[in-house]
Amino acid sequence: MSLTSESTASLVPEVPYLPRDPRDYHPAIGVIGCGGITRDHLKAYRNAGYRVAALCDIDEVRARSRRDEFYPGAEIYTDYRTMLRRDDIEVVDITTHPPQRPPIVEAALLARKHVLSQKPFVLDLDVGERLVELAAKQNVKLAVNQNGRWSPHWSYARHAVAQGLLGHVTGVHLSVHWSHAWVAGTPFEHVEHLIMYDFAIHWFDIVRCLMAGKEVQRVYGSVARSPTQTVMPPLLAQALIEFPDAQASLAFDADTNYGRQDRTYIAGSEGSIQSVGPSDKIQQLTFMTPHGNWQPALKGSWFPDGFHGTMGELLCSIEENRTPSIDAADNLKSLALCFAAVASAQRHQPVVPGSVRTLPGSE
Numbered sequence: 232m233s234l235t236s237e238s239t240a241s242l243v244p245e246v247p248y249l250p251r252d253p254r255d256y257h258p259a260i261g262v263i264g265c266g267g268i269t270r271d272h273l274k275a276y277r278n279a280g281y282r283v284a285a286l287c288d289i290d291e292v293r294a295r296s297r298r299d300e301f302y303p304g305a306e307i308y309t310d311y312r313t314m315l316r317r318d319d320i321e322v323v324d325i326t327t328h329p330p331q332r333p334p335i336v337e338a339a340l341l342a343r344k345h346v347l348s349q350k351p352f353v354l355d356l357d358v359g360e361r362l363v364e365l366a367a368k369q370n371v372k373l374a375v376n377q378n379g380r381w382s383p384h385w386s387y388a389r390h391a392v393a394q395g396l397l398g399h400v401t402g403v404h405l406s407v408h409w410s411h412a413w414v415a416g417t418p419f420e421h422v423e424h425l426i427m428y429d430f431a432i433h434w435f436d437i438v439r440c441l442m443a444g445k446e447v448q449r450v451y452g453s454v455a456r457s458p459t460q461t462v463m464p465p466l467l468a469q470a471l472i473e474f475p476d477a478q479a480s481l482a483f484d485a486d487t488n489y490g491r492q493d494r495t496y497i498a499g500s501e502g503s504i505q506s507v508g509p510s511d512k513i514q515q516l517t518f519m520t521p522h523g524n525w526q527p528a529l530k531g532s533w534f535p536d537g538f539h540g541t542m543g544e545l546l547c548s549i550e551e552n553r554t555p556s557i558d559a560a561d562n563l564k565s566l567a568l569c570f571a572a573v574a575s576a577q578r579h580q581p582v583v584p585g586s587v588r589t590l591p592g593s594e
């Protein structure tokens with residue numbers, strides 16, 4: 232840790248923000264969907280020494296390419312049902328887009344595999360609840376890949392909150408100012424609520440973590456198109472989130488070409504945390520305590536280490552026979568908040584999370 236004050240160093244407890252690995256559980260893992268994001272999944276798994284035994288994509292070239300680059304010993308499949316018939320595979324990582332994902336998750340659960348689903352988990356909370364019930368019936372874990380939780384600055388902050396180091400959290404304020412124009416010509420350009428849903432789900436989820444179980448009362452959201460944006464979905468989005476005794480705000484300026492910034496501020500009664508940088512990869516976290524300020528030198532970055540965090544958490548939860556912190560049932564609360572923000576942006580009025588069951592526009 233690099234410190235701004237020696238005395239602060241000795242007074243602030245260690246915060247275990249790095250991903251964890253299971254001690255003796257090293258199952259064969261199957262990956263379904265070998266698209267863009269799986270490069271980070273597989274980088275992280277290879278770095279962690281996890282055992283990927285099978286890769287599946289309806290496009291064989293994609294599955295082959297990932298196998299050749301990361302796991303030359305893995306089998307490739309073009310039909311996930313064939314892959315799911317393998318008894319040796321205990322954990323399945325499902326990375327397809329949300330509209331295609333529920334039948335694959337269902338088939339994996341019916342085959343009694345533990346499942347890690349990419350985010351956003353589902354387009355409909357009732358579909359998600361049915362999958363959660365099926366996982367319980369099959370006695371397997373169903374987790375969601377909210378890898379932002381292991382982005383080093385957010386992981387540090389949420390562990391510090393969980394350890395009570397900030398006392399009572401009264402404010403969480405997060406903003407990102409960057410360009411999301413890279414989606415031009417990709418499937419993401421056709422996601423209607425690209426920023427407030429597909430992107431912001433990590434932010435809605437981390438707000439819930441940082442508020443440590445407080446129930447959201449209402450959310451007010453708004454979206455707009457920037458006059459200079461070159462892709463279809465609106466690139467400006469913001470949300471105000473009300474808690475009984477706290478508040479949170481999110482701001483996304485996804486058509487920012489100068490002065491990129493990614494900022495987190497958490498106000499607590501015993502201490503506050505600020506983390507700022509030009510992107511999620513370069514962040515300087517400052518922990519402001521009654522004893523002074525200090526700046527831990529955090530290791531790693533969201534991509535790919537966040538993917539180590541989520542798979543590691545699922546594997547540890549299986550080994551330790553407990554509910555994973557990224558459990559799908561909990562994730563539905565983050566999605567409920569996100570759906571309410573999207574609905575609020577359409578209605579121009581505050582919305583109570585849970586009252587909107589389906590992502591608006593996906594019905």
Ligand SMILES: NC(=O)c1ccc[n+]([C@@H]2O[C@H](COP(=O)([O-])OP(=O)(O)OC[C@H]3O[C@@H](n4cnc5c(N)ncnc54)[C@H](O)[C@@H]3O)[C@@H](O)[C@H]2O)c1
Pocket residue numbers: 263264265266267268269287288289290293309311326327328329331335349350351376378379418429
């Ligand atoms: N931080 C993050 O966690 C993060 C970042 C980017 C994307 N994502 C999410 O990951 C998901 C996928 O994103 P992507 O960029 O990899 O998309 P992509 O379009 O590059 O890849 C999707 C892949 O799924 C395959 N596929 C579709 N149906 C299939 C089926 N039935 N069986 C096997 N394979 C099938 C496609 O052929 C394609 O290769 C999305 O939900 C996205 O929101 C998450």
